[in-house]
Amino acid sequence: MLTHTEYLKHLEKHLHQLSDQEKQEVLADYQEHFEMGMLEGREASDIAKDLGHPRDIAKEVYVQSRIENAETNKSITNLSHAILSTMSLGLFNLIIVLGPAIALLGIYISLWTAVVSLYVGAIGVFFVSSSSGVQLLQLFSSMILTGLGIMLTIGLAKLGSLLYYLFIKYVKWNVNIVKGGNYA
Numbered sequence: 626m627l628t629h630t631e632y633l634k635h636l637e638k639h640l641h642q643l644s645d646q647e648k649q650e651v652l653a654d655y656q657e658h659f660e661m662g663m664l665e666g667r668e669a670s671d672i673a674k675d676l677g678h679p680r681d682i683a684k685e686v687y688v689q690s691r692i693e694n695a696e697t698n699k700s701i702t703n704l705s706h707a708i709l710s711t712m713s714l715g716l717f718n719l720i721i722v723l724g725p726a727i728a729l730l731g732i733y734i735s736l737w738t739a740v741v742s743l744y745v746g747a748i749g750v751f752f753v754s755s756s757s758g759v760q761l762l763q764l765f766s767s768m769i770l771t772g773l774g775i776m777l778t779i780g781l782a783k784l785g786s787l788l789y790y791l792f793i794k795y796v797k798w799n800v801n802i803v804k805g806g807n808y809a
Contacts, residue, residue: 629659631678632679634727635759645691684713688800696793704789709797711796714803722799729788736781 633652640648645698655676660673695703708726712719747770750763772800 629673630672630678631665632659632669636679636682639680640686640688642683647686647690655682685800685804688714692800693794694795699789704792707793707796711800714800718799720805722796724791725795729792733781733785733788736777736784740774740781743770743777747771747774765808 636655637648638650640651643651658676659669659672662675663669688707690709691703691707695707708722711722747767750770751767752764803804
């Protein structure tokens with residue numbers, strides 16, 4: 626069984642992926658767990674056993690840190706880091722998190738490809754040579770395709786923001802389920 630000091634040293638070792646500030650905050654929290662438990666008359670080894678293995682705690686803290694970073698600093702890179710760190714919690718997460726992420730990303734990229742094809746089509750229709758009577762029809766067709774492309778671009782940008790928000794919520798729900806909690 627680990628003593629109070631040994632437990633915190635092991636935890637610190639496993640928190641290597643966090644910044645020094647985050648690491649110190651986590652260690653202070655767990656120091657407080659030990660202090661409160663010992664004030665209640667509990668043995669340090671029992672407290673350590675109840676807290677769980679330092680490696681598992683470090684993984685959970687790292688995942689939470691990545692998710693919080695993705696929430697505050699919205700970018701595809703931060704979202705992918707949150708997803709990848711969540712998968713480190715187990716094989717279940719690899720399947721349950723990565724599968725939907727790849728599927729949604731594929732659908733989203735397909736939608737953007739369709740929008741780009743509308744713009745290319747608009748350019749193609751406009752520059753196709755034909756008789757003078759058809760040029761007005763070409764101009765209107767090109768304008769319609771461009772207008773559709775613009776509307777879909779705006780819609781996909783908003784959809785992208787919504788998907789980002791929903792995926793962060795999904796990842797948080799998944800982490801909570803893995804930890805055995807109830808998501809509210």
